[in-house]
Amino acid sequence: MTMRRRLLLALTAIVTSAVPATADPSQPMHNQGRYVFNQQHRDNLSWWNRTWLPQLVPKGALLEVQLPSDPVRWIPYGEPDCQPSPLWDVAEISGPWYPGGPPRHHRVAVQLEGQHTVPNPERYRESANPYELPGVYIPVEKRVLGSSAITIFDYQLEPGPDDDYSAGRGLATICLRPDPIPDDVRVLGFPTDTPPNYVLTLVVGVRQASLGGGLPPTPLPAPPEVHPGPDVPSQPDDPHG
Amino acid sequence: MNRRTFLSLMAATGAAGVVNNASAPAQAGGDELRDLPEMSSENGVLDYALNMVTLPVPVGERQLTLNTFNGQLPGPALRVRPGDNLRLLLTNQMVPAGIPTNNLAYCASTPADPHYDTRLACLQDLWKKLLQGKTPLQAFVYTNIHTHGLQVSPNDPGDNVFLRLEPLAQHQYSYNIPTDQPAGLYWYHPHYHPSTAHQGWQGLAGPIIVEGDIDAVPEIAEMRERTIVISELWIADDSGETPYSALLPIAGDVSYDSMPAVPSSMYFPLNGQLIPDITIQPGEAQRWRVLNAGPDRFIWLHVEGHTMEQIGTDGTPYHTPRSRPHIMLAPANRAEFIIKAGEPGRYRIYAEAYDQGHPGGPRPYLPLATLVVRGKRVNSRMPSTLVEPPRMPNLPVVRRRTLVFSGDITGRNGLGMQMLIDGKEYDHMRIDQEVEAGTVEEWTMVNEDVSQHPIHIHTNPFQVIDVQGIPPGDTSWLAEREPGVWWDTFRIPPRGRYTLRTYFRPDVTGLTVYHCHLLPHEDRSMMGNLLIDPPGAYPRGKP
Numbered sequence: 001m002t003m004r005r006r007l008l009l010a011l012t013a014i015v016t017s018a019v020p021a022t023a024d025p026s027q028p029m030h031n032q033g034r035y036v037f038n039q040q041h042r043d044n045l046s047w048w049n050r051t052w053l054p055q056l057v058p059k060g061a062l063l064e065v066q067l068p069s070d071p072v073r074w075i076p077y078g079e080p081d082c083q084p085s086p087l088w089d090v091a092e093i094s095g096p097w098y099p100g101g102p103p104r105h106h107r108v109a110v111q112l113e114g115q116h117t118v119p120n121p122e123r124y125r126e127s128a129n130p131y132e133l134p135g136v137y138i139p140v141e142k143r144v145l146g147s148s149a150i151t152i153f154d155y156q157l158e159p160g161p162d163d164d165y166s167a168g169r170g171l172a173t174i175c176l177r178p179d180p181i182p183d184d185v186r187v188l189g190f191p192t193d194t195p196p197n198y199v200l201t202l203v204v205g206v207r208q209a210s211l212g213g214g215l216p217p218t219p220l221p222a223p224p225e226v227h228p229g230p231d232v233p234s235q236p237d238d239p240h241g
Numbered sequence: 242m243n244r245r246t247f248l249s250l251m252a253a254t255g256a257a258g259v260v261n262n263a264s265a266p267a268q269a270g271g272d273e274l275r276d277l278p279e280m281s282s283e284n285g286v287l288d289y290a291l292n293m294v295t296l297p298v299p300v301g302e303r304q305l306t307l308n309t310f311n312g313q314l315p316g317p318a319l320r321v322r323p324g325d326n327l328r329l330l331l332t333n334q335m336v337p338a339g340i341p342t343n344n345l346a347y348c349a350s351t352p353a354d355p356h357y358d359t360r361l362a363c364l365q366d367l368w369k370k371l372l373q374g375k376t377p378l379q380a381f382v383y384t385n386i387h388t389h390g391l392q393v394s395p396n397d398p399g400d401n402v403f404l405r406l407e408p409l410a411q412h413q414y415s416y417n418i419p420t421d422q423p424a425g426l427y428w429y430h431p432h433y434h435p436s437t438a439h440q441g442w443q444g445l446a447g448p449i450i451v452e453g454d455i456d457a458v459p460e461i462a463e464m465r466e467r468t469i470v471i472s473e474l475w476i477a478d479d480s481g482e483t484p485y486s487a488l489l490p491i492a493g494d495v496s497y498d499s500m501p502a503v504p505s506s507m508y509f510p511l512n513g514q515l516i517p518d519i520t521i522q523p524g525e526a527q528r529w530r531v532l533n534a535g536p537d538r539f540i541w542l543h544v545e546g547h548t549m550e551q552i553g554t555d556g557t558p559y560h561t562p563r564s565r566p567h568i569m570l571a572p573a574n575r576a577e578f579i580i581k582a583g584e585p586g587r588y589r590i591y592a593e594a595y596d597q598g599h600p601g602g603p604r605p606y607l608p609l610a611t612l613v614v615r616g617k618r619v620n621s622r623m624p625s626t627l628v629e630p631p632r633m634p635n636l637p638v639v640r641r642r643t644l645v646f647s648g649d650i651t652g653r654n655g656l657g658m659q660m661l662i663d664g665k666e667y668d669h670m671r672i673d674q675e676v677e678a679g680t681v682e683e684w685t686m687v688n689e690d691v692s693q694h695p696i697h698i699h700t701n702p703f704q705v706i707d708v709q710g711i712p713p714g715d716t717s718w719l720a721e722r723e724p725g726v727w728w729d730t731f732r733i734p735p736r737g738r739y740t741l742r743t744y745f746r747p748d749v750t751g752l753t754v755y756h757c758h759l760l761p762h763e764d765r766s767m768m769g770n771l772l773i774d775p776p777g778a779y780p781r782g783k784p
Contacts, residue, residue, distance in 0.1 A: 028506035029494040040652035118601045122691040189651035
């Protein structure tokens, strides 16, 4: 085989191997079955009246956290500093999920699988705040500048052994701290009276069921195909990206 | 190859990614695009019943639970003529579905509001909202209907978008379509504030076709006609239902998230079908009427290997066809065009990736359908001249206004998004703009947001006389640069502005609205009330 023929074959292989990926985009558009959270899902937001909405996820769930990041970097941290929100003190005195079961505050390990950043210029810039000055127009130059990127963290909850019903159930907490801590937490998308750390408490092992109209149940989709990838910046400004 | 690896490869190869996408084979073997059922007027009247009903609907390989018009996704096509009376009996048979069990009611309030700073006050707030019918559980099943683009009265029994139709209630609409209504594609969809997005995510929309002069153009009259409704369904993966939730814009292929979060997907069916085949003979010309009925996604429409001869925008026909390599359809926009098939083969019909200002950059490439060119070669005639489009009356501009659109999607000011016009949230009791019927005005729409906002003004179409701030390198702006085109929905460039000129027709008065047609934005306050006074009765101040 000549060198030219080898090169031709190699080129053909590269092109044909690329075709399935480019031909692959299909419908529906999905997020690989992940539970996606951003700064509005965190615990202890003041507009939740100092409480928060219980977030239910199944055992072994795939999670994604999206946070405004540039120039701030987010640094994941774990126990002992990373703890569920104070409201879950109630769980500690209220017994197990079921008679003889594990305590409700049983902790579920969270595995960080990767992170990457997507540009987000100008999108988190605060345009106006009707609650600070109701009905008053705030000039552009007086508004809070937000971040210019979003960092996306991919997590998976550790499910534990298959033969242990209790394993992988309980409370999971995701904690990230900004570096540096900004003077004004509004650049992180947080209300002014909010601590800068991102803490998200999850109730694991309870199905996030929904109430429907009594109609026939819909079949579940096929399990998502998940490929945790390296931290490679994408090119969202490429109009063909 | 996973998506992220693919993205990195795209980044590395740059323009090669374009070549790869463009040369990728079209989807193989979809179902043939179906024609929507049509109801036509007879003897000047179309009297039809629309039932909004919750049903299982197959989409692709899944069964979804959706609110529908008469069990159809999308709703049936209504075909009328200028001067007709369109009567719609709307019945609300929707039931709540997709309600998270741990989120029957929100307890969110704002930091500067001292009344709701305790959990007890939260309950009080909930009770107050319950009495007013403002909890999501109630609001998401209230509804009404809007005839988008029809120049009809906004008063009962016409296009009254302030009507609240509760479950099991009925309302008889009656629209007198004016004799000078341009012939083209319009549509109907729910317009109950703040439920437009929730109901739009379920595909509640249907086309209205006004027949008229352009249909008599001989070459067009010979053509196969297709009406294509592009829906945008947002569906929770586990339940197959649209989440009952506040909306949080996020990065990624699925552009919105719920509170609490659930894994979800987005479907973009054409006439209810995912990536159907659209068959055409070589050399055949077909007339397509295309509606972007989605609540949020800009559809930058491309047909691989073909140009589109556009003959109308937002229902108003052109004087001559205009060749387009691609057409941008912001939510609510319609395009009518002729497509003449080339050589036999399969060609992708797709929305190119486009940065509409959403978090995380461009919305991704989206396959929509496949153009299948096959069969006996023909040579359809193409028209060179169409019809005389409406003219702007030669009247002085009596008033000029400036409206400022802004938004905050971070959550630092409260749950979800805050979308504002002139720094204010929507108040259904406030008159934001008062105008006089029979006059011409110019409005300058200023965008202080990076998100493009497609602004829709009810009742009267407009022409755009100046656009500023189109991003360098954004080639999607074609018809938008042509001053003679009539629109009813026009997007503001990111941090840009445009000036429109409109004529408030003298025979249509009353209270109506203008708003961003990104429906999550409309629901979060990017809407204003427009009072059209009778000629000589300006200012009136109250409807």
